[in-house]
Amino acid sequence: MPIVNVAQDSTNAVEKRIYRTKPLKKAQVLKIDGVLDDLGWKTVEWAGNFIESQPDENTPPSQKTNFKIMYDQKFLYVAYKCFDDEPDKIEKRLSRRDGFAGDRITLVLDTYHDKRTAFSFTITAAGVKGDEFVSQNGNNWDSSWNPIWYAASAMDSEGWTAEIKIPLSQLKFGKSEEQVWGLQVNRMLFRKDERSVWQRIPRDVSGFVSEFGELHGLINLEAQKQLEIQPFAVTQLDTYPAEEGNPFRDGNDFELNGGLDAKIGITNDLTLDLTVNPDFGQVEADPAAIALDGFQVFFREQRPFFVENKNIFDYQFANGFDNLFYSRRIGRSPQGSVGENPINDSSSVNDEYIDTPSNTTILGAAKFSGKTKDGWSIGVLESVTSREVAKVKDNEGYKREAIVEPLTNYVVGRVQKDFNKRNSFIGGIFTATHRDLGDVLNIDYNNTGTDETSELVGLRENNLNMLHKSAYTGGIDFRHNWKDRKYFVEGNIVASHVEGSKEAIKHTQQSLTHLFQRIDANHVGVDPNRTSLTGTGGKLVTGKSGGGNWRYEGGVFWRSPELELNDIGFLRQADDVRQFTEINYLFLKPTKFYRRAATGFNQSAAFDFEGNYNRIQYSLEGDINYVNNWWTEIEMIHKPRIFTNTILRGGPRYRFSQENIAVLFFGSDKRKKFNFTMGHVNSFTQQNNFSYRRYVLRLNYQPFNAFSMSLNPEFEENPNKTQYVTEQNFNNTTRYITAEIDQQTLSASIRLNYSINPDLTIQYYGQPFVSRGRYTNFNYVNNATASDLRDRVTLYDQNQISFADDTYSVDEDKNGTVDYTFDNPDFSFVQFRSNLVLRWEYIPGSEMFLVWSQGITGDGNPSNHLFRSLDNQVLGQQPENTFLIKATYRFVL
Template sequence: MQAQEENTTAIVSKRTYITKPLATSKVPVINGIIDEVEWDIVKWSGDFIERQPDENTPPSQQTKFKIIYDQNFLYVAYRCYDTEPDLIEKRLSRRDGFAGDRITLVLDTYHDKRTAFSFTITAAGVKGDEFVSQNGDNWDPSWNPIWYAASRIDAEGWTAEIKIPLSQLKFGKSKEQIWGLQISRLFFRKDERSAWQRIPADAPGYISEFGELHGLLDIKPQKQLEIQPFTVTQYDTYPEEEGNPFREGQEFKLNGGLDAKIGITNDLTLDLTVNPDFGQVEADPAQIALDGFQIFFEEQRPFFVENKNIFDYQFANGSDNLFYSRRIGRNPQGIAGASPINDSGPLNEEFIDAPANTVILGAAKFSGKTKNGWSVGILESVTSREIAKIEDANGHRREAVVEPLTNYFVSRIQKDFNERNTFIGGIFTATSRDLGDAYNIDYENPDTDETSELTEVRENNLNFLRKSAYTGGIDFRHNWKDRKFFVEGNMVASHVEGSKEAITKTQELLTHLFQRVDASHLTVDPNRTSLTGTGGKITGGKSGGGNWRYEGGVFWRSPELELNDIGFLRRADEIKQFVNLRYQFLKPTKWFRRANFGVEEVSTFDFEGNYNRIEYEFNGYVNYKNNWWTEIGAGHKPRIFINAALRGGPRFRFSEENFAYLFFGSDSRKKFRFTVGYVNSLAKQNNFSFERYVVRLNYQPFDAFSMSIDPEFRKNLDKTQYVTEADFNGTPKYITGNIDQQTLSASIRLNYNVNPNLTIQYYGQPFISRGVYSDFNFVNNATAKNLKERITLYDANQISFADDEYAIDENRDGEVDYTIDTPDFAFVQFRSNLVVRWEYIPGSEIFLVWSQGITGDGNTSDHLFRSLNNQIFGQQPENTFLIKATYRFVL
């Protein structure tokens, strides 16, 4: 390893490029041909250095560029030399596809050494743009500014020109602007990256190491004003249900809305949306969570994705965050099926028309970063009161409120200090619900126009919801020794208020489980109307310099912490400690291009002091000389206790676990490439086992067309999968069973690019999951190390099955003590989107969308492919056809 250490960071001088303003009103024509005299006012800059795979060596092909400007635009010209121009990869893709040979301009216009704007142009003329944050650790392609680009291939290689409106960039007032600058090129057929400013392989970050752009004199900040109205025409078809007035087989909708972007100052922007439409957004992947916890889905809606880095407050590990924008516009939480009764008894069978999502009436977002280091974000959104329509077989109608009128507010602030090496920030969120009367008890007979008073089953259909929720936090990060070392942390607090029913339910949620029978530090208080909790983290380590990286820290979440009104929290009542160590090879060898390996230790406790888990893991990655790669890992969990496994029962022990995974893939440059992976987990005494098989196939037969399919198969066997809780003579019985769960899914994508601005994309995902239970048992000693002491199997004289129900005679006296509904399941789903997207002028688009969905219950006795055939190919699907048109006015 000594040879590796000798290649660690030396002092790297910062390069400077000096631009000049255009002297006349004549400007370059953006056509990819660099022949205008306007470019002659500045000199070419080049001397790029290789960054990957062999850092600090001459690249295979050189690159040079020029930058000029006027009061409205920044212009950049590139010359990318290539001694074999016939081999230049001109792969077409949708915007932000980043395929083939390409060159990227990255500008740190705030010069904060943490954030930047990225503009990429490919040899095929496809644009890509990203907002970069976290010193290069986060690249967000959802940022879609208006800019112009063109490229050409000639005898010397290829050239490109770009024109960026200064209104799309953010910078403060100054006589001379000094921006961070980096230009990098991907020489595709060798998968070689070169850069204008050298960044050593062991550098502690990316943006902090940029060179500088000088010479931007007397440019005035551009106040941005953009208005983008849209219209949507939608036609739905679905299977008609006889007698159901809400399922007549088809439906037509016409909708419209408005998005706007207003530059309050050059670096602070107000985004507005009225009645936003997200119809072209790809459907979420199907998942089943047997552990009962909520599933995290990535945000895909453009309004919330843009500038999301400013609002992000990931306070602990994983997906825990004080702001989870998917809460806004969520599925209605109320249940519309609770029928009122009249004097003659329950009403007839009812048909329900419940909204699938909550309408966002409007939202505003004020965000940006000032020149002196203030980062600001404020978001305000109002969602509508959603009503389900209910009608019985006699035509009597009523309504039920399934989601109240709700206001969401988020504010975020950070301030840079210490030459951008330190920041301190804070966040505050508020959720307010107008619960009001959740049931409309007027009962209308359409034949007589008479109404009669009815008695409600529940006093308030939404009384289980919290009335208000508030969260706040402070965070910081400090870097020293040229950013090679860091310490960061945060603290959060939450306060929720509501009725006794709402707060009691909150205490009993899987996130909290105050009713856990063996938890001496927790108890359900049915009279409480509020909860207050805290959480946070403190971590530190080495992020740059030399071959070694290390980090350690502690996270915590108190039992009463509750974030799920506008944030995301899976589990409270936990303290987690972790340490990891990683070694990076900084120079390629004769058999690999890049490689690293690491080890990690994690342990967890709850606030009662219970030592719940410890695990160790080794992992490594190698990218070979032929550009194939391998990722490998293995671990051991000698101690596993889970507080939530029995849903309020005692903390439950699982047997020791060993796991391992192996993934490898072929050269990503090739027309055909693949990834194959296998994951295996196995516990002692066969308590549980898990296998995952992954195949990813990608094929691009010609530049304009690509296709991929990612099939995946999972097999989960668990002898102690929770089933239910039963009462046996006043004693709770926690019942588990041996589950055999098999899941098959595949993501299918087809992409055809007519040109960089006109694309056709297809996405489809079949998903089948079947779970069959056997060997039912009850928990005997939840914390016993031996599985046979932990559970007791029912014998043949204690359990019988009939009519989808298990009858349990636990004491064998011939009488049924309790019953269990069969937990077997077979879930089948198919979702697909076909989208034609045409950006007819920069920033303005037309979408033609066909979405299709099928969801059904399969037969648990069928194998997976038979369920696929019967429940997907043999069923009538639900279809949505829509046309969405937008026009972006830039004023």
């Protein structure tokens, strides 16, 4: 019998609720059809008495909800009864799996009972399934987790009902005579945006999973030895404009591929994932981006093997933007090149045609991960990528191959241990990257065997001498909570060590991440004889995360000058120390004006390891969700001090004028079939040094339950009077040249979704993108740290600079002789990407995809306006097409 407790006032402790389940009798069978007419359900009682969670916490919900839970040695069974006195208003919106649209109910199970992680299973009134792995005590919900389970829903005169069946092999739990799991059931009444829960969780508490009720009565559950094998087959046809004379670009390529994924349950809570010749292709392309500051762009992981259980391997540190493990490094584009030809291209250079692979082949990968009953979270990942070669052919028929990526091995190990009644944990991580940087030769594949057709192409020509031979990182992290998790202290520390040739380590020292060659830096300098670098980083934060209306935290983080993570991690900039504080006030009780509201204040300051005071900024922000479910977000930022060590790419530390930023976003009720978001970001500085203006419009429309569409256009203006261009030598002095840039960027993502049924969907995604930059008023840096912009740079006058044949010539001393030249930096980058995908999950866990992808990338005319460039490059060019059929079948043994 379930125990029923009355919800307590928010000022008192909330008593844990307990549901006691019973086993299904062997003779009984439950048919999962959504109709609750099987006799087996009478074995247990209904649980109910839900309490409203949103918008008005700790009040009776407008509709009743009941549930039952049963089990046998293979499955967990759940029945739901969602009462509704207006059943014709139940929202039955179709979507793809994990769409989470319309009326729905969710079961969340903390099977480890670690009060930090859980498995979530959602079923909607339309029968659409959703599943997520919950970590960080509810702060992270990972929808990429796709277990096999069964669900169905049905309508009746009292509302709607649902049944689910979850194989115990898909859950992880330790050995025990009686299992005790954390339990929560929550229901979304869509038309009122009302959430009700079985176990009350006050809005002012600091956690989610830690506040669950409990599921008792799971007696003598047998460990489930999970064994799943999932072979796949892919056929792919690429079509593109043929290039006359280019043997690598004849107009089409065809490829047939196959592989195997396997999942083996070593114990009931630890799993080994294996993959042979994996298909790591992405159904949806990365969004277009262009970065004039030279830094790398972070793209989220979309490949299934790396996405699943990624929370176990995650190790963010510092301010959360850097990570010791960035899985996009594995299978990356080849880093080498042939001669002067850029990689990832099939084109001709110096009368040679070159075909370079677009990605590095992953020969195989294995992943061992899970969490034990004793609180050990374990993850080990091993992957090997192949040596990649570019094929080269000249006009005389001579052929050769050149290595553009060496054979590489990647290892990641991650561990965490809970203790102190699950209120604390300590963990560690280790990563290693090893590259086979042996002799790199041109390989004769004319089979002539003569010296004339085989010649050395050294590491230097292919740029592979710039790669590290080995790279290691390690780290320790911890978090401690006390006073019912209201207060916390957390931190981490990382260390890195990279080894390589003198050329490789010199290249690292001079990269944009490090810039040891900065002319005014006394604490770093380029050492051309070094063959290794060792650095550290980390953070220490403490604060209040729950209890009452106030939240606050403060801390410091650092990245030492020699810290280097980019072999298998992600690091944007080293040589950085930052201090930050944050204070937030939550309005916990709704009123006649708003449902939810919050406001906050932030402050941060930045220094480098020489002690230079580089930045200070303050921000004030607030957000409000009105009674009608419209919403507003606003933020004001003030930056009175801005210095940067990187903008001049090795030049002196540079000052920007003080900046103010205003941000305003607002939107309509997202539950409605038509809803919108509008937003504007406006940055402005003293003396108009630079500015940033962003305009956002997001339109969503669902004319009927099975079809939805969205259009998200964005326009950005980013003018800057001192945009870095290049550096030149003048009378043994380095001139750092900047200019006034008028940069505009226009993009629009388009999505169409049609659900034939919950298991058969058609989706379209498209994004045109154009970014144009025009440079004028060229100048050179005179006094990099001057407070006045006019003292900071010196403009060339019309007698000093001239333009012809797409080249600027500078006679700085006006003696009639050109002192230096540089290329016209104007640009217009145009790109269009689209995907049309039919996905059919013909049985749970087994899928078929039909994919049509289109892509166009080109350079427009910078003198044209943005729409003309889009018209010329997107509509006026023949696109590249990819047609793909992929089928998987999951055997559960």
